[in-house]
Amino acid sequence: MGGRAYVLGKVFQAFLTLVLILIFNFFLFRIIPADPVKLLVRSSGHNMTEAQQDRLRHDLGLDLPVFPGQFIAYLKDTSRLNLGQSLFVSPGESVSSVFFRNLWPTLLLVGTSTIASTALGIWMGIYGGWRRGGFGDVSFMGSSLVLYAIPEFVLGILFLLLFGTALGWFPTGGFQSATGDYTGLAHVTDVLNHMFLPWLTLTLAYVGEFYLIMRSSLLDVLGEDYITLARAKGLREKVVLNKHAVRNALLPTVTLIALSFAFVLGGAITVETVFSYPGVGYLELEAIRSKDFPLLEGLFLFFAAAVIVANLVADLLYGYLDPRVRTA
């Protein structure tokens, strides 16, 4: 049983990647030419004497040498999720609290759209791979290629123009109506109504990729000897497909879909921008606009950590589902 070693190895790898990213992140933000104290003074709008600025520099630990003094302080702070304060987007508020305030809308949006595009992509992949070259397969293939070529924000803008501005079926932005006086079920409908267009955009943007992954995985499996054996045994085609082929084809698909999570997060940034949907993606845009470096740094760390965790979960799931991987 290599089970425990496999899990420990994967957890260690994820941890190592996280440490590498922490180091990378630390040095990246030390090469910014701007003096953080000067930035802080500018954002607070107060005038400070040189002596006061030096005091602040000392309080923030900026008079220590970059390495190892500042680096150790940085690791300590980061492990406590203390990522400093936002400078301009929400002056004075801690980066973590700004992040978590904006996290829920994004989790709702990205979570539900990822589930939808995964389920739809896998279903299409099974259908297309099984009847390869058929009408369904060819039209899925064509639309997947086109959807792949459309950047997420362009798709969003097209939907916004068509269903938002021209037809007026859906609101053009925000999380809920500005008046915000809905309660109970009406409130839920209002939120879902606002979420629909960004949700549709994200779902369609990734369904093509998941379709291609599932289709090629299924085609790989269908060429295996045990499928021929299953057919030779006289099993019905449906049983061959569902019990033998699809189950094995799903395995690599799980990992590949988790790997694409990094891109889905990127897509969330631009799509939330298009629909001014107040999640972490929109927060990132505000941070870019105002050059709020502590916030940018924190968001980057949160995004990287999310992707590492997603990959770890996929690896562990893969190991759980497929014992061959554990012992390899």
Place this chain on the structure above:
Amino acid sequence: MARTKAAAAAAEQEILGGSLDAKDLDPKNPRKIRRARRRQAMGRFWKQYRRSAMGMLGLVILIFFIGMALFAIFFANPAATDPTLTKGPVLAPPSRAYPLGTDDTGISVLSLVIAGSKTSLLVGLAATVISMTVGAFIGIVAGYRAGLTDVSLMRVTDMFLVIPWLALAIVLASIFGQSLFIIICIIGFTSWPGTARLVRAQVLSVKEHQYVERGRGLGASDWYVVTRHVLPNVMPVILANTILTVAIAILSESALSFLGLGDPFNITWGTIIEFAFEAGATSIGAWWWLLAPSMCIVLVVLGFTLCGFAFDEIINPRLRER
């Protein structure tokens, strides 16, 4: 390894590439023979490529846009996209005088799109060159050296693979500024990990071939083995990957520009969309201003992807029977 006679004959045919014209078979002039073989290989490739309808469609699209970019470089009038010099109607929908309408300063959207083709393609190609060079170098070193070099290089590659690239690119663009050169470097230096993994896998299999071992046995240096044996064998994989990477680089540039991180002094399709979006083109319903640059991005990316798939199908025999 036991091989059937037919397979061996087919392999020989593949290596020798059929017979050459007698006039090219001049034993005193090996260079001429090599050129003739290369020409023949290209001809064979083109014959296979021509059979792919998707590949041909992609090629036609790309030729169209390369023509547009060349037109922009040599013939386009810079005054046509200068807001201080244009006297067109503001925000006019498509008409006979302005086939794609005008923007909020009276510039023809057609002029904007043509001017944008030049920079968008340039960024895509230049970033791809960086990405391919870095990816191929790391892949070859890791695969050829093996051992600790391999492990540490792959660890770094995996790290770059899991970093959400847009978040990283945003951070880099915010720190280093927004010139065209920086944008190209950012896209190039964040998109190589996939290539590195692919090249490494290919190198690992090429390395086991007997001619590589024989070459080393005869005292060939690492440099000689890599440039003469490994690189030519890995090249098709790199090329197919290059075509697909151009598509990704163009998509990346448009996303960065849309977020306002593009070079404000150079028109690209991404910056046209950003300007239009910021000016509220979606709420006033100025669809023509957004639609034309969007279509250009979609078509170019589609063109590169179709060509890349067709290319991949030829060099990757495993895909052929699908």
